[in-house]
Amino acid sequence: MKKILLLFVVCSFQTIFSQQVNQKDATMLRAIYDASLLNGKSYDWLDYLSNKIGGRLSGSTNAEKAVKYTKAELDQLGLDKVWLQPVMVPKWTRGxxxxxxxxxxxxxxxxxxxxxxxxxxxxxxxxxxxxxxxxxxxxxxxxxxxxxxxxxxxxxxxxxxxxxxxxxxxxxxxxxxxxxxxxxxxxxxxxxxxxxxxxxxxxxxxxxxxxxxxxxxxxxxxxxxxxxxxxxxxxxxxxxxxxxxxxxxxxxCKVFPDVESYNVIGEITGTQYPNKYMVVGGHLDSWDLGDGSHDDGAGVVQSMDVLRLLKEIGYKPKHSIRVVLFMNEENGLRGGREYAEQALLKKENHVFALESDSGGFTPRGFSFDCDEANFAQIESWRSLFKPYLIHYFEKGGSGADIGPLKKDGMVLAGLRPDSQRYFDYHHAENDTFDAVNKRELELGAATMTSLIYLMDTYGVKNGFTQIKN
CATH class of the missing domain: 3.50.30.30 (Glucose Oxidase; domain 1)
Known part of the structure; x- marks a missing residue:
């Protein structure tokens, strides 16, 4: 009888603790969505990137302007580090x-x-x-x-x-x-x-x-x-x-020799595991026909806002969180490869990466490239996202720029907005700022921030046990 009573007490404690944890996480997600929808910066950043700079083809003057602009904006956020990572990119002009x-x-x-x-x-x-x-x-x-x-x-x-x-x-x-x-x-x-x-x-x-x-x-x-x-x-x-x-x-059109460009990187250093990195990013370059608002200005500004939102709500991450604005996804993937190569050379331990490169439409969820243990943990968070109509959690691809980072035990993820209208704009001259809805963009930024928060809080699992950080 005593053993049954003890088991009942333990189970009750675990249930109460689980409910408390879930309520804490729910409260945090509510704060993230409130901050993004009431005081988001992503739409203003996209307005400048699209309407003041325009299409940002690798190797172009506009791509150079975009590098300078996004670095300056990250500098103003009070991050622990902001820097440019050089990368050689192809230069092609339409004429x-x-x-x-x-x-x-x-x-x-x-x-x-x-x-x-x-x-x-x-x-x-x-x-x-x-x-x-x-x-x-x-x-x-x-x-x-x-x-x-x-x-x-x-x-x-x-x-x-x-x-x-x-x-x-x-x-x-x-x-x-x-x-x-x-x-x-x-x-x-x-x-x-x-x-x-x-x-x-x-x-x-x-x-x-x-x-x-x-x-x-x-x-x-x-x-x-x-x-x-x-x-x-x-x-x-x-x-x-x-x-x-x-x-x-x-x-x-004309092909020129490669030129130097940059990945733009900002970091909040982790309080407990500063040498374990979580990345969120999109690609800064775009094709030249429109202004690249959906592909991938949306992903760029959402990723920037992830770090800003974490700071605004006062959350201090355990892991080091980096935003990486990759150069040259469209016609070479040089930025993603360079970032991965430098991470390998520096023996940086990346445990999680999230990419937004599917447009600025209403977020539906995420796809994940990970093992079963990590996916099981992620699926346990589904109820936290349900109030925000985020239901899509599937194993699959992640993103082109974070793909080169892939290694055993790492979790890669891609934001999955509603894609039914994405290819109406993809790589065309109508991919412009007016095609992006402010609320949908900000919902995407909040959804990405929420996943980063949960991954940082609970860590990445190795097999069926959590990695010892």
């Missing part, structure tokens, strides 16, 4: 606006909306005109071969799969034509490529993005452009009626 038309007969032309793909070579000075051949994928390209492709422009017209609820899955299912299309088409003697924009909506905005020639010699590289989804539909329908139509496009 004058691109121009294109399809020619259905002598003197009969229809102008098309295109943009050069990032990293593409230019067309000849007078532009490029040739018969155009439509394909759906790289496999179809190979079946046509040199006989049917030599001297032609290849039109890759595989749309994102609209019935996939996870829009990033739809993006991943067709982005190979953009990235590798030129290199593959050149092997069969094609003289240029046109790629359907990665977009689930029908509109007139062409979407740029990174492409690669692989190990193709410079002399064999062919120009590559993207066409809007409306343009792709019009071109495809016209080809069915006039299979031998010509397509003309002119672009003036």
């Amino acid at each position: 004058l606006k691109e121009y294109a038309f399809m020619e259905t007969g002598p003197g009969r032309t229809t102008t098309m909306d295109i943009c050069a793909l990032g990293g593409s070579v230019a067309t000849p000075n007078a532009g490029l005109k040739a018969n155009i051949v439509e394909v759906k994928n790289l496999e179809e390209l190979a079946t046509l071969g040199t006989e049917k492709l030599k001297g032609k422009i290849v039109f890759f017209n595989r749309p994102m799969q609209a019935n996939l609820i996870q829009t990033f899955e739809a993006y991943g299912g067709c982005v190979d034509q953009r990235y590798s299309g030129a290199a593959e088409a050149a092997k069969y003697g094609a003289v240029g490529i046109v790629v359907r924009s990665m977009n689930l909506r029908q509109d007139d905005f062409p979407h740029t993005g990174a492409m690669s020639y692989g190990d193709l010699p410079e002399s064999k590289r062919i120009p590559a452009c993207a066409i809007s989804t409306n343009g792709a539909e019009q071109l495809s329908n016209t080809l069915k009626l006039i299979p031998d139509l010509n397509f003309y496009f002119k672009q003036n």
